[in-house]
Amino acid sequence: MPARATNKTRRRRVGRPAGDDGDLRGHLLDVAAAQFACTGIAAASLRTIAQAAGVTPAMLHYYFGNKDALVRALVGERLLPNVRPLVETLASAGETPLELAQAFAQGVSGIVAKLPWLPALWVREVLCEGGALREFVFREVMPSLPQVLAQRFEAARRAGQLAPGIDPRLLVVSLVGLTLFPAAGAPIWQKAFGMPGLDMPALMSHTLALLGHGLATPSTETPR
Amino acid sequence: MPARATNKTRRRRVGRPAGDDGDLRGHLLDVAAAQFACTGIAAASLRTIAQAAGVTPAMLHYYFGNKDALVRALVGERLLPNVRPLVETLASAGETPLELAQAFAQGVSGIVAKLPWLPALWVREVLCEGGALREFVFREVMPSLPQVLAQRFEAARRAGQLAPGIDPRLLVVSLVGLTLFPAAGAPIWQKAFGMPGLDMPALMSHTLALLGHGLATPSTETPR
DNA sequence: GGATAAATTAATTCATTGATTAATTTAAAT
């Protein structure tokens, strides 16, 4: 349908295209994102990316110049535009900590629906120490998103809205661990449990239940 | 000092060593583990590993044969021996789901204390789709650990010990996301929040509080 | 129709990587 399928579709004819012949540059970004997420940025060769997209490696040089610029384009044109709105949303979403956490979880879910490669790329290239996106993402999103959340949780704690024992900053870590992390590992969980879906809706309702009351049985509290 | 420091220490003298000249093979495993965790297995070159250990790449060939065998040795001699006991412990630890979760968290904490590179290696090479340890670890640990936990949570659910809305299998995912994941991202959390430590004890008590009663405000559920 | 611009390929260059081997050095065994 979109002039260019992911796999074995015959490539675009050589020569200058007539009018709008499909967004090859954008397609290359998508293919590169998938490869980067799957094998890691450093281990994903331009040859492999080009092959997966049905073009020659020279096309990547034509559209992006070099590998580093390709990575930057991916972050600038796919990652940031989708993450920035979430940051703004979370600055004022929800009243209670639980509502704020819910807004975060839903926001992440929405982004993942649009950019399925994001969770894996995040844990590979941002979370870990030698990650290639570390410095870049750090300057662009990190200063804002965790800070905003942590500050709002801290305010809630001062207002007595946060259970004792919960650390406002570590709560941000926990939230990411309960949302991005399961999404990044979706394939392995499905394989481990023989689940067909591990669909995001099921994960979402489970996570919200866990955040809501933890593992405590609401009806019969075990006496102790 | 164990005969061989991590960085710039002068290398062992050439020639056959006298008696016990330190465990170079084991040291190479440790250095390789750190490099693998930092940049990913595929992106960590044998040259870099050898350089970090103060030896020539030929030593890696001498002790392990090739890169694949090095990875297998690392898994077989460092990873599995530390993970297997945890699986056995968790088969019978704790009575309630909360206690079981606590046992898991403490077990992970203990392993991470011994193998600080494990969390990052896990998220890079096991969690994600193109991970190099995927198949190997899957055969060795995955079938048991998640299954054991999920089955025990399922039994607790049938006994009415698990809050409604909590999925026994997804709870396993949540637990990993609340323990291994924060450990893997420790550097970035510390940097994001300007925390000195993100020490495991603080993380542990926070996580256990979250698992215990979630984000429920103390006003609605105040024992005593 | 000819010139120009856009898009693509094939081929090439240079650096890096994994892997290997032939010496070399030293300790242990005989």
Add this chain to the structure above:
DNA sequence: ATTTAAATTAATCAATGAATTAATTTATCC
């Protein structure tokens, strides 16, 4: 003292990677 075994280095090879360039093909503009 001679031989053997263990450990290490330097040098090298083939394969792969990123990056580049010179053609080639096709559409558009005048």
